[in-house]
Amino acid sequence: MGFRLKVAYKDVGLLVIQPGQINNQLLKGISAQLAIAIANIVAIEEIQTREEEKSRLLDFSNAMASSQDKAVLGRIITRQLKEILNTRGHYMLYALSEDKLTYYPFLFDPDSSPANLSKDPSLETTIRTNNRVNDGILKKILSEGRPILFNIEERFVQPPTPAYMKMMEERNVRKITGAPIRLDNTDIGVILFDTNNEPLGSTEKLFNSILSQIAITVSNLIAAEKVLNQLVEIKQYKQLLEEEKTYLREEIETSQNFSELIGESDEMKKIFRLVQQVASSDSTVLVLGETGTGKELIARAIHNASPRKSKLMVKVNCAAIPANLIESELFGHERGSFTGATERRIGKFELAHNGTLFLDEIGEMPLELQVKLLRVLQEKEIERVGGKMTIKVDVRIIAATNRDLEKYMEEGKFRSDLYYRLNIFPISLSPLRDRKEDIPALAQHFVKRFSKKAGKKIFSISNKALQELTQYNWPGNIRELEHFIERSVLLANNGTIKEIHLPTSLKNLTGTKSMDDIPVKTIDEIERDYILKVLKYVKGKISGEGGAAELLGIPPSTLHSRMKRLGIRKEHSG
Numbered sequence: 001m002g003f004r005l006k007v008a009y010k011d012v013g014l015l016v017i018q019p020g021q022i023n024n025q026l027l028k029g030i031s032a033q034l035a036i037a038i039a040n041i042v043a044i045e046e047i048q049t050r051e052e053e054k055s056r057l058l059d060f061s062n063a064m065a066s067s068q069d070k071a072v073l074g075r076i077i078t079r080q081l082k083e084i085l086n087t088r089g090h091y092m093l094y095a096l097s098e099d100k101l102t103y104y105p106f107l108f109d110p111d112s113s114p115a116n117l118s119k120d121p122s123l124e125t126t127i128r129t130n131n132r133v134n135d136g137i138l139k140k141i142l143s144e145g146r147p148i149l150f151n152i153e154e155r156f157v158q159p160p161t162p163a164y165m166k167m168m169e170e171r172n173v174r175k176i177t178g179a180p181i182r183l184d185n186t187d188i189g190v191i192l193f194d195t196n197n198e199p200l201g202s203t204e205k206l207f208n209s210i211l212s213q214i215a216i217t218v219s220n221l222i223a224a225e226k227v228l229n230q231l232v233e234i235k236q237y238k239q240l241l242e243e244e245k246t247y248l249r250e251e252i253e254t255s256q257n258f259s260e261l262i263g264e265s266d267e268m269k270k271i272f273r274l275v276q277q278v279a280s281s282d283s284t285v286l287v288l289g290e291t292g293t294g295k296e297l298i299a300r301a302i303h304n305a306s307p308r309k310s311k312l313m314v315k316v317n318c319a320a321i322p323a324n325l326i327e328s329e330l331f332g333h334e335r336g337s338f339t340g341a342t343e344r345r346i347g348k349f350e351l352a353h354n355g356t357l358f359l360d361e362i363g364e365m366p367l368e369l370q371v372k373l374l375r376v377l378q379e380k381e382i383e384r385v386g387g388k389m390t391i392k393v394d395v396r397i398i399a400a401t402n403r404d405l406e407k408y409m410e411e412g413k414f415r416s417d418l419y420y421r422l423n424i425f426p427i428s429l430s431p432l433r434d435r436k437e438d439i440p441a442l443a444q445h446f447v448k449r450f451s452k453k454a455g456k457k458i459f460s461i462s463n464k465a466l467q468e469l470t471q472y473n474w475p476g477n478i479r480e481l482e483h484f485i486e487r488s489v490l491l492a493n494n495g496t497i498k499e500i501h502l503p504t505s506l507k508n509l510t511g512t513k514s515m516d517d518i519p520v521k522t523i524d525e526i527e528r529d530y531i532l533k534v535l536k537y538v539k540g541k542i543s544g545e546g547g548a549a550e551l552l553g554i555p556p557s558t559l560h561s562r563m564k565r566l567g568i569r570k571e572h573s574g
């Protein structure tokens with residue numbers, strides 16, 4: 001026999017007794033008392049549960065409020081999922097991208113982190129890269145706006161199966177619950193976690209409150225990440241601007257050297273035509289020629305006549321940079337990527353983005369770097385030394401060398417694949433001795449430039465002097481002629497350069513064919529000889545007007561220390 005126990009018409013329990021054990025009147029009285037007692041106990045239990053929930057939520061809120069980084073948040077979520085929902089604590093939290101159409105991984109419990117996946121490493125890449133929200137699961141969670149239970153096996157029957165499902169399956173998870181993370185009616189992301197039973201039940205209310213707390217913290221962390229990224233970007237731009245500023249300053253200093261290309265010979269006219277033809281395209285150009293023939297000048301002329309002229313032409317001298325630094329010079333490096341890399345630095349490729357990169361003395365590039373350069377030329381993207389991501393670069397390449405690259409290839413010093421990649425549009429500059437008809441115009445051009453620089457009124461060169469200049473073979477080509485005229489201007493006294501001060505040793509060389517035929521001397525020996533010659537010329541006068549220091553273009557103190565280093569005493573000049 002059963003009696004329903006009620007309080008205020010509400011069922012609170014059922015009393016079952018054997019018939020005839022107790023009279024009806026008494027039974028009514030007992031069951032009324034019993035109903036009140038049960039209702040009280042239930043109410044107390046409910047209050048206790050709510051108190052417990054409240055204190056849990058409070059604990060959780062306090063913990064969340066102090067979580068300023070992902071790692072702390074990650075640990076709190078794992079603990080809550082284990083304690084409240086009695087799960088194994090596997091979860092994945094994805095944040096929505098700004099377009100709300102894709103999502104990216106934000107936080108994983110350590111076990112579910114893609115990096116821990118051993119079976120299928122390709123999943124890591126899939127998980128790490130942006131994925132579309134419209135994958136049949138996330139879209140549903142977001143549009144229904146509530147936690148939803150999914151059976152993983154069923155998803156495998158109904159492909160496509162998102163990578164996170166495969167990952168959970170690898171952790172032997174059978175069911176997952178997906179819940180939206182929202183703040184002020186805006187979707188921020190989704191959390192997916194392993195689930196043992198039907199979802200949530202009596203814990204749903206508490207879980208929703210926890211979700212709201214997670215939403216606040218995640219949105220704060222995302223905002224902080226954004227600010228941090230912006231700061232990094234600003235720093236990078238600042239660095240780029242600094243580098244550009246340095247470059248522009250250097251360019252201004254050298255621009256007057258490169259503003260005018262002089263040449264009247266058929267040879268040079270042909271070169272000018274080639275420059276015009278190739279400038280407007282993005283083709284790689286290889287400029288060949290002996291030292292001092294004007295390769296850099298030609299590279300600049302191409303850049304200045306190209307649509308990239310408003311951007312930088314960045315020069316890298318492959319011979320001047322130590323082999324171990326040249327990679328970082330070209331591609332940049334991340335902080336701490338090698339000893340001495342105390343700051344992140346962008347490389348010349350990035351600096352030349354949208355402009356031109358002039359790779360001077362390409363023949364001297366170390367072989368292992370030639371492979372990397374080839375890859376960059378093919379893929380048009382670079383990786384900083386010690387960096388993990390690739391950076392797209394749009395750079396026009398002009399390379400130059402005074403070496404015989406074909407010979408270098410035969411000797412195994414230059415990669416043939418790189419050679420063919422660079423040799424798309426070769427421009428060969430002949431040595432000055434093979435286009436002597438250019439010498440008068442060049443000499444005149446340099447007289448004008450250097451007399452202006454020295455503040456002297458020198459206007460021309462005598463025919464005799466010109467004749468001497470054209471007889472000489474100029475192993476150092478136009479650079480040598482340029483320096484020579486600079487000295488002659490400094491030494492000249494009236495409006496015309498009458499005398500040409502070709503050093504006797506050089507005069508004797510007028511029959512030589514090229515630099516290779518010059519007797520080999522060390523740089524110090526040459527410097528010593530030259531300083532001695534100038535000292536003799538100025539009769540030992542070091543400083544002041546017309547002194548050796550002035551002629552050599554260095555401060556007297558520098559000249560003194562060089563003389564000391566090279567073992568020159570004043571009496572040597574007598």
Ligand SMILES: Nc1ncnc2c1ncn2[C@@H]1O[C@H](COP(=O)(O)OP(=O)(O)OP(=O)(O)O)[C@@H](O)[C@H]1O
Nearest residue numbers: 257260261262290291292293294295296297478479
């Ligand atoms: N056609 C020219 N007209 C005027 N000046 C020139 C010409 N060619 C070269 N020069 C001058 O000669 C000097 C050497 O030129 P440049 O540096 O371009 O030679 P290079 O072949 O690149 O030398 P290297 O192989 O040593 O790097 C520069 O100061 C340049 O201004």
